[in-house]
Amino acid sequence: MTPAAPAAAPTALAGCATAPVLRERGQREVFCGLTGIIWLHRKVQDAFFLVVGSRTCAHLLQSAAGVMVFAEPRFGTAIIEERDLAGMADCNEELDRVVDRLLARRPDIKLLFLVGSCPSEVIKLDLSRAAARLSVKHAGATKILNYSGSGIETTFTEGEDACLAALVPELPADRSGRPSLMIVGTLPDVVEDQFLRLFAEIGITTVHSLPARRSDAMPPVGPDTLFLLAQPFLGETARVLEDRGATRLDALFPFGAEGTTSWLHAAAQAFGIDEMHFRSVIAPGRERAKRAIAHSRTRLEGKRITFLPDSQLEVPLARFLSNELGMLPVEVGSPYLHRRHLAQELALLPAGTLISEGQDVDLQLDRVRAARPDLTVCGLGLANPLEAEGLTTKWAIELVFSPIHGFDQAGDLAELFARPLRRRDVLRV
Amino acid sequence: MQLTVWTYEGPPHVGAMRIATAMEGVHYVLHAPQGDTYADLLFTMIERRNKRPPVTYTTFQARDLGTDTAQLFQKAARDAYNRFAPQAMLVGASCTAELIQDDPAGLIEAMGLPCPVVALELPSYQRKENWGAAETFYQLVRKLCTGTTPAPKGDRTQPLVNILGPTALGFRHRDDVIEITRLLTTLGIAVNVTAPLGATPADLARLGDADFNICLYPEIADTACRWLERTFGQKTVRTVPIGHAATRDFITEVATLAGIDATAALNTSNLPWWSRSVDSTYLTGKRVFIFGDATHAVAAARVARDELGFEVVGLGCYNREFARDVRDAAKLYGIEPLITDDYLEVEDAIQALQPELVLGTQMERHIAKRLRIPCAVISAPVHVQDFPARYSPQMGFEGANVLFDTWVHPLVMGLEEHLLTMFRDDFEFSDSAGASHLGHGSAPAHNVPANDLQPEPIAAVATLAESAAEPAGWSAEAEKELMKIPFFVRGKARRNTERYATEQGIAAITLATLYDAKAHYAR
Numbered sequence: 001m002t003p004a005a006p007a008a009a010p011t012a013l014a015g016c017a018t019a020p021v022l023r024e025r026g027q028r029e030v031f032c033g034l035t036g037i038i039w040l041h042r043k044v045q046d047a048f049f050l051v052v053g054s055r056t057c058a059h060l061l062q063s064a065a066g067v068m069v070f071a072e073p074r075f076g077t078a079i080i081e082e083r084d085l086a087g088m089a090d091c092n093e094e095l096d097r098v099v100d101r102l103l104a105r106r107p108d109i110k111l112l113f114l115v116g117s118c119p120s121e122v123i124k125l126d127l128s129r130a131a132a133r134l135s136v137k138h139a140g141a142t143k144i145l146n147y148s149g150s151g152i153e154t155t156f157t158e159g160e161d162a163c164l165a166a167l168v169p170e171l172p173a174d175r176s177g178r179p180s181l182m183i184v185g186t187l188p189d190v191v192e193d194q195f196l197r198l199f200a201e202i203g204i205t206t207v208h209s210l211p212a213r214r215s216d217a218m219p220p221v222g223p224d225t226l227f228l229l230a231q232p233f234l235g236e237t238a239r240v241l242e243d244r245g246a247t248r249l250d251a252l253f254p255f256g257a258e259g260t261t262s263w264l265h266a267a268a269q270a271f272g273i274d275e276m277h278f279r280s281v282i283a284p285g286r287e288r289a290k291r292a293i294a295h296s297r298t299r300l301e302g303k304r305i306t307f308l309p310d311s312q313l314e315v316p317l318a319r320f321l322s323n324e325l326g327m328l329p330v331e332v333g334s335p336y337l338h339r340r341h342l343a344q345e346l347a348l349l350p351a352g353t354l355i356s357e358g359q360d361v362d363l364q365l366d367r368v369r370a371a372r373p374d375l376t377v378c379g380l381g382l383a384n385p386l387e388a389e390g391l392t393t394k395w396a397i398e399l400v401f402s403p404i405h406g407f408d409q410a411g412d413l414a415e416l417f418a419r420p421l422r423r424r425d426v427l428r429v
Numbered sequence: 430m431q432l433t434v435w436t437y438e439g440p441p442h443v444g445a446m447r448i449a450t451a452m453e454g455v456h457y458v459l460h461a462p463q464g465d466t467y468a469d470l471l472f473t474m475i476e477r478r479n480k481r482p483p484v485t486y487t488t489f490q491a492r493d494l495g496t497d498t499a500q501l502f503q504k505a506a507r508d509a510y511n512r513f514a515p516q517a518m519l520v521g522a523s524c525t526a527e528l529i530q531d532d533p534a535g536l537i538e539a540m541g542l543p544c545p546v547v548a549l550e551l552p553s554y555q556r557k558e559n560w561g562a563a564e565t566f567y568q569l570v571r572k573l574c575t576g577t578t579p580a581p582k583g584d585r586t587q588p589l590v591n592i593l594g595p596t597a598l599g600f601r602h603r604d605d606v607i608e609i610t611r612l613l614t615t616l617g618i619a620v621n622v623t624a625p626l627g628a629t630p631a632d633l634a635r636l637g638d639a640d641f642n643i644c645l646y647p648e649i650a651d652t653a654c655r656w657l658e659r660t661f662g663q664k665t666v667r668t669v670p671i672g673h674a675a676t677r678d679f680i681t682e683v684a685t686l687a688g689i690d691a692t693a694a695l696n697t698s699n700l701p702w703w704s705r706s707v708d709s710t711y712l713t714g715k716r717v718f719i720f721g722d723a724t725h726a727v728a729a730a731r732v733a734r735d736e737l738g739f740e741v742v743g744l745g746c747y748n749r750e751f752a753r754d755v756r757d758a759a760k761l762y763g764i765e766p767l768i769t770d771d772y773l774e775v776e777d778a779i780q781a782l783q784p785e786l787v788l789g790t791q792m793e794r795h796i797a798k799r800l801r802i803p804c805a806v807i808s809a810p811v812h813v814q815d816f817p818a819r820y821s822p823q824m825g826f827e828g829a830n831v832l833f834d835t836w837v838h839p840l841v842m843g844l845e846e847h848l849l850t851m852f853r854d855d856f857e858f859s860d861s862a863g864a865s866h867l868g869h870g871s872a873p874a875h876n877v878p879a880n881d882l883q884p885e886p887i888a889a890v891a892t893l894a895e896s897a898a899e900p901a902g903w904s905a906e907a908e909k910e911l912m913k914i915p916f917f918v919r920g921k922a923r924r925n926t927e928r929y930a931t932e933q934g935i936a937a938i939t940l941a942t943l944y945d946a947k948a949h950y951a952r
Binding site for chain 1: 430431432433434435436438439440442443462463464465466467468469470471473474477478479480481485486487488489490491494505508512523524525528529552553554555557910913914940941944945947948949951
């Protein structure tokens with residue numbers, strides 16, 4: 001095999017690097033940042049997420065979670081009621097009471113996030129003060145932090161960004177004097193372990209993950225920290241890590257054989273790893289990824305795909321599908337486009353792809369109906385209506401909940417897009 | 430402030446959405462921040478609707494606050510009117526918009542849209558979904574019927590009725606309407622309007638033409654029915670036809686109001702004979718716990734005791750607005766009613782009572798699953814399972830048949846129970862094998878973990894169950910990796926890897942083998 005030169009810095013004017021962006025403003029068919037709680041609470045296993053919000057927030061979490069299988073999950077909602085709105089002092093007391101009750105019930109909770117919502121933001125309930133106050137009260141037993149997952153401030157995956165950014169000031173200072181690597185972004189454990197193994201084989205010895213699986217194992221940070229974003233939606237987290245002296249390694253995001261190679265390679269280069277050694281270590285995984293992807297290629301090659309804005313994964317995924325599977329992106333919509341973090345990704349998108357940011361859902365659906373792509377990646381509220389119009393769809397949310405990063409998930413990732421098309425072809429009803 | 434894990438009801442604007450989505454020609458402009466659009470998926474995913482709910486969300490953001498949210502609302506309303514050309518519009522605020530007090534009612538009035546507009550006041554911090562649905566339906570009826578004159582009866586001889594209450598996202602509303610319409614047809618009664626499900630604003634305007642109303646779902650239609658009584662003097666049929674006897678009572682009540690003889694229509698369900706037949710003997714005195722919305726819970730209790738011979742040991746509802754009905758019913762069974770929307774309280778009650786069958790909502794289904802008690806679902810909140818492809822009403826005589834089947838199915842059948850006793854000592858029937866009718870995972874060894882902090886038991890059990898038949902050859906590292914794969918596909922991963930190893934002549938399965946096999950079998 002011939003390991004391709006790991007994605008080098010693209011030339012300045014390639015692909016969509018400087019393409020104009022269609023910015024729209026109107027009805028957005030996306031989740032708010034509270035939704036991130038669904039995967040965050042599974043990752044940090046001694047953390048509890050308490051939304052301070054309304055019945056709508058509780059209903060959203062329940063509906064987004066889809067199932068109610070956990071008797072008592074590690075998230076809940078302190079529902080603001082009429083009498084809380086009467087006076088702010090009362091509201092703070094009420095919150096203290098709810099937190100006391102919760103922590104008494106769940107002594108296993110070591111980290112509690114007070115999560116701001118639209119109503120709590122609008123009534124200006126100061127959750128950072130509440131967190132400070134309650135931290136003193138529960139000192140030694142539970143650390144209490146806050147962030148906002150409100151829809152007026154955050155879109156879907158930005159909730160995770162806000163959560164991780166809230167963790168950063170709490171991270172211990174790294175005084176080891178040795179460079180370390182930090183993987184930033186919530187990954188399924190099995191994927192995280194694959195990456196940790198690869199980095200160990202590559203020869204990078206100190207590798208941490210943010211978030212860690214337990215609240216007392218959060219990674220240290222400092223000027224010797226180099227970090228790789230595992231997710232494209234972590235702009236604020238990256239910024240506050242940089243404030244603490246850490247350096248972001250620029251790379252493609254680790255989707256597909258090429259993205260994963262680029263991502264790993266950025267770290268290898270930064271740690272001065274020998275090029276030949278790097279290539280020989282990643283060769284088996286890279287080959288496996290290519291073999292696994294090949295299964296879906298016939299199904300996807302030449303097919304036109306539109307992404308409606310959802311998780312900010314749209315640009316890297318469109319790059320993967322166009323570069324490695326021969327799909328043709330029609331429109332790639334994203335709720336927010338972080339141009340600096342996505343620079344390499346955008347450069348690899350085929351020129352002429354419509355890049356859009358924000359949403360006016362009715363206008364965007366008009367474009368989908370006019371373009372009639374072979375596959376439309378969209379939210380759950382739109383999928384069945386589009387299917388009923390004869391447009392094949394893929395639920396965007398599955399891309400957030402499934403393991404899709406790295407070499408050994410590349411085939412699964414391709415299959416997620418191929419399956420709806422295969423189903424369309426096999427059905428005779 | 431109330432600490433909530435799961436909720437039985439959504440906020441009141443979701444109730445309004447259920448009305449708007451049920452109807453044709455209505456559009457709802459909801460002043461709401463980004464994220465509130467999650468409610469669309471309730472309709473498109475849970476109910477599998479093939480159209481988006483007719484709702485426009487203004488989607489205001491933090492930076493809009495204090496500047497132009499009112500203008501944003503007016504723009505959204507104008508765009509929605511132009512695009513969807515509705516016959517009537519609903520406007521309102523979600524919980525957040527209620528706080529910023531933009532006054533959608535005043536704003537929409539100022540716009541002078543050329544269609545009837547109902548401005549909804551749904552207090553999000555006091556009320557819930559069912560109340561919101563009832564209020565929305567009532568306000569629509571009031572708006573569209575005010576000033577209309579009922580068509581003269583003339584020489585019409587056939588009685589004419591309205592069926593009121595069925596909505597989108599309702600528990601079996603679709604099938605109940607079919608069943609009740611069929612029943613009325615049998616009786617020679619014509620349906621004037623069924624609403625809100627399938628009705629247009631123009632249909633609502635002629636509600637007054639009917640001789641009387643059928644209040645099929647009091648949670649939704651009671652307020653509207655009372656107003657119609659006052660306004661048009663229409664009487665209301667209040668018996669909810671869930672169960673064999675209640676259906677007979679319903680027919681009698683309808684026939685009396687219509688002035689017809691209904692004797693011929695009275696007996697067409699299989700429930701009485703199925704219940705009297707000997708296989709049902711074992712149902713006698715089964716202790717049943719019932720929880721749901723008040724209407725379904727009260728109706729279920731009657732069927733449980735009078736038609737199946739169960740003993741009702743618990744009865745409750747989550748909607749306080751109808752608590753009185755449940756309290757009255759509980760007296761009949763000599764038990765304390767449970768009126769709460771705190772699902773942990775319901776769980777405690779079930780745990781304390783140790784019933785043999787739970788009739789509840791999806792919440793109780795999960796509680797019962799955890800406590801390993803058989804359960805059937807009788808009420809909203811709904812789940813994708815509550816929208817079966819087949820015809821499955823809860824109401825009318827066919828509904829009674831459905832109740833018999835779905836409630837008895839989770840229990841061990843009489844003859845089966847007899848055989849189990851006979852073969853009690855055979856290993857297949859030992860306690861540890863679990864009950865086949867409870868499906869996989871019912872064996873004690875497969876206990877569903879008490880909370881998500883303890884996924885280990887499942888993994889451990891799966892290993893034990895599988896390891897007996899496994900050939901050697903797994904490296905510890907690969908074995909460990911295998912355990913990270915969800916248990917429900919782990920067996921497949923193990924088989925595929927071993928088959929791959931055998932085919933490739935690999936003796937020791939390493940991590941690489943595991944992932945090579947994964948790539949090999951990837952589609």
